[in-house]
Ligand code: C2O
């Protein structure tokens with residue numbers, strides 16, 4: 001795991017729970033947080049589709065229309081009418097076939113974030129564009145040794161990614177463990193953010209906010225605002241958290257409960273690590289084990305300062321980013337009450353994760369992430385133009401920036417020359433975190449998004465095995481990706 005931040009410790013505000021009000025179903029309640037009462041309902045989970053006999057085939061229709069968000073009918077984007085779309089549960093070795101149909105007014109496509117599958121042809125090919133009214137048949141073949149974990153899918157049409165995800169297009173993918181871990185509950189919690197106007201439409205985001213990376217004031221879990229989770233004491237739940245926010249960092253805390261981290265993005269740690277909090281940059285996932293103790297706990301995202309450019313405007317409507325940093329955001333409430341029922345215990349041993357620290361390295365590369373004045377891609381609202389580049393260049397689909405020999409191990413150092421964090425994401429091939437600002441992490445975590453702190457640097461190692469083809473790496477503050485902070489890679 002990456003260290004949380006090099007910045008000084010941040011004050012965490014208390015989020016007061018102001019009594020439960022009995023509702024129609026006995027589940028309604030009221031939470032007073034951030035000065036405003038928010039009402040929630042019992043947590044629901046997206047529909048789950050499981051592979052059987054080595055395959056899963058489904059259709060996903062991306063459309064703008066009525067979608068349930070934050071307890072109301074919004075006009076937003078959804079897959080098959082819901083946001084998040086269905087959760088796909090797979091096993092290593094499976095073939096996943098998805099027919100994507102585009103009912104939007106603009107192009108879209110599909111990316112299976114973090115899956116180790118071919119980027120070529122009908123695989124995880126982000127250079128495919130599906131035009132309005134069109135469809136595309138994707139086929140993803142997971143290798144027999146695919147790492148277990150929680151992954152996700154979302155659109156990847158360059159220039160539209162942040163808007164389509166902020167609008168509601170995303171869903172979770174679980175690759176099950178080879179040896180099941182006994183738990184009382186296995187939940188997928190997809191965290192997203194957006195903003196809805198009075199009529200229920202997703203807010204349009206001006207250029208100034210895109211440069212900062214858009215953050216919505218509505219932070220949702222499985223499309224719900226502050227849902228309620230109920231459990232008996234002594235239970236063991238597995239929470240698979242996805243940060244599907246376009247730009248928001250989640251610094252997750254669950255006071256009063258014991259949390260263990262089973263793994264980050266890709267694969268499991270050999271043994272679970274007790275954690276007080278977990279930082280998820282946009283795109284990251286956490287595989288958590290929660291052992292319930294009687295009481296009421298708020299799952300919240302504490303304040304995290306991801307930095308900003310001098311003169312840059314706020315990340316949300318009027319001054320949100322300048323708000324009281326002692327305040328966090330409440331995501332959900334866990335209510336643990338009743339007779340204690342001892343849940344399952346023990347964690348089956350995991351195979352040691354791959355470790356490239358001693359591997360011979362075929363090439364060392366450096367990637368400079370820069371954000372500065374003088375770009376050509378923005379402007380028009382009086383805030384000036386800013387360029388988001390990797391090694392001095394904005395993304396150009398016609399250009400291949402990095403060519404790698406198939407089968408080789410490379411060491412990449414990603415250097416952030418700007419005063420704001422950028423989460424660096426590489427498709428298809430997971431990255432082993434080697435160091436952050438020169439310091440080695442406690443364990444050799446495998447991630448597909450690594451946060452590169454403001455004015456900091458991160459070193460990773462990557463084994464370019466199994467697949468050849470063309471794909472991409474980019475900042476997962478998706479506005480930055482759309483503005484050009486992306487490069488094309490070809491493995492051959
Ligand atoms: Cu989650 Cu290239 O994206």
Ligand code: CU
Pocket residue numbers: 421422423475476477480481485
């Ligand atoms: Cu960025």
